[in-house]
Amino acid sequence: MERYVIKGDVVYTKSCDSFVQEPDSYVLCENGQCKGVCHHLPDAWKTAQLYDYSGLLVIPGFVDLHAHAPQYGYRGMGMDLQLLEWLNTYTFPEESKYADSAYAAKMYGSFTAELLRGPTTRAVLFGTIHTDADLLLADLLEKTGLQILLGKVNMDRNSPEYLCETTEQSITETLRYIEGMHCFQNVKAIITPRFVPSCTADLLKELGSIAKNYNLPVQSHLDENVSEIAWVKELHPECSSYTDVYHRYNLLNEKTVMAHCVHPDKTEQEQLRQSGTFIAHCPQSNVNLCSGVAPVVHYLETHQHVGLGSDVAGGSSLNMFRAASDAIQASKLRYYFTKEDRPLKVSEAFYLATKGGGVYFGKVGSFEDGYALDALIIDDTGFSPLPNVSLERRAERVLYVSEYSSIRAKFVNGRRVYEKS
Numbered sequence: 039m040e041r042y043v044i045k046g047d048v049v050y051t052k053s054c055d056s057f058v059q060e061p062d063s064y065v066l067c068e069n070g071q072c073k074g075v076c077h078h079l080p081d082a083w084k085t086a087q088l089y090d091y092s093g094l095l096v097i098p099g100f101v102d103l104h105a106h107a108p109q110y111g112y113r114g115m116g117m118d119l120q121l122l123e124w125l126n127t128y129t130f131p132e133e134s135k136y137a138d139s140a141y142a143a144k145m146y147g148s149f150t151a152e153l154l155r156g157p158t159t160r161a162v163l164f165g166t167i168h169t170d171a172d173l174l175l176a177d178l179l180e181k182t183g184l185q186i187l188l189g190k191v192n193m194d195r196n197s198p199e200y201l202c203e204t205t206e207q208s209i210t211e212t213l214r215y216i217e218g219m220h221c222f223q224n225v226k227a228i229i230t231p232r233f234v235p236s237c238t239a240d241l242l243k244e245l246g247s248i249a250k251n252y253n254l255p256v257q258s259h260l261d262e263n264v265s266e267i268a269w270v271k272e273l274h275p276e277c278s279s280y281t282d283v284y285h286r287y288n289l290l291n292e293k294t295v296m297a298h299c300v301h302p303d304k305t306e307q308e309q310l311r312q313s314g315t316f317i318a319h320c321p322q323s324n325v326n327l328c329s330g331v332a333p334v335v336h337y338l339e340t341h342q343h344v345g346l347g348s349d350v351a352g353g354s355s356l357n358m359f360r361a362a363s364d365a366i367q368a369s370k371l372r373y374y375f376t377k378e379d380r381p382l383k384v385s386e387a388f389y390l391a392t393k394g395g396g397v398y399f400g401k402v403g404s405f406e407d408g409y410a411l412d413a414l415i416i417d418d419t420g421f422s423p424l425p426n427v428s429l430e431r432r433a434e435r436v437l438y439v440s441e442y443s444s445i446r447a448k449f450v451n452g453r454r455v456y457e458k459s
């Protein structure tokens with residue numbers, strides 16, 4: 039039985055309404071699970087290994103519910119374009135290069151190194167259509183100790199010839215990818231139709247069956263851009279909505295995460311809620327590609343499962359601290375222009391980045407008893423000389439001020455995977 043204790047100023051959320059603030063306290067860990075937080079160390083724990091980070095913040099690890107690993111190399115480019123033009127100009131030409139294993143190894147090595155030193159402890163990632171490159175990425179990610187869901191992308195229509203599979207190829211390669219992923223412990227497969235316009239009905243149907251037969255989760259994009267939504271309507275007049283297409287092919291359930299969901303109508307929102315689908319809110323990407331601002335406050339108030347995504351490279355940064363602060367800022371713009379929703383509170387943005395997205399992985403994203411011990415140690419001592427700043431305000435500044443250099447250490451599933459040298 040492996041036991042240890044982390045000492046520091048502990049801040050986390052049980053719900054989105056408020057912070058739990060535990061100054062100068064101990065987080066107890068046993069066999070990778072949190073066993074609670076206490077102000078005085080129990081006698082039974084006094085012989086356990088102590089990680090003493092007194093004076094530093096101890097917060098849950100951040101969860102990135104949506105990012106594209108092969109897009110990392112051109113992040114911050116093409117931000118003057120809208121979604122569909124951006125995909126054709128930048129995304130598809132870049133992703134085609136991952137047919138070259140040497141190129142994939144170089145680019146994925148850089149992506150993986152940044153992911154490890156940043157605040158992300160768990161992520162849901164897109165690869166490309168190239169199975170060998172996806173397995174190479176899985177091997178790199180496995181060595182980090184981060185907990186990852188990684189998908190081989192499926193595309194059999196409305197894609198450039200150099201980045202388009204036949205339906206049969208897509209299915210065969212998906213099955214080969216699933217088989218190749220069996221050797222990994224930290225990285226698991228997820229079924230990944232890119233989005234409805236790039237997948238035929240036959241392919242969506244087969245992917246729904248594979249997800250069911252192999253008990254695998256699903257990720258895709260939904261209701262991101264007005265032009266995209268109109269295109270889906272033309273492609274699937276038999277379906278009542280974009281969401282209904284996924285529903286029809288058995289791709290919506292409690293193991294599904296849909297990125298964006300900027301423009302769903304009320305019927306779609308209810309369909310997502312009832313199916314248990316998770317929404318990956320990607321505020322930076324939605325602004326960069328002129329897609330809009332998702333009604334994230336409404337999602338929280340109607341008890342929809344929702345977390346945050348960096349959506350690199352629609353989002354220009356893997357930094358999930360920034361994703362949380364961007365969510366607050368975007369919600370303020372939505373409130374100012376529409377008056378439909380109030381702005382996000384800081385505790386809500388923190389919750390989205392931790393427990394909100396974390397529960398997609400199970401009991402993750404909190405320091406409640408029985409949750410996986412995912413933690414970040416943040417050195418905020420250099421943020422300002424103000425005395426007696428509350429833990430809540432210190433947590434807020436983490437979202438707005440923290441850089442990777444602020445991260446002193448990082449724990450995932452109870453294992454320390456990173457320590458600043």
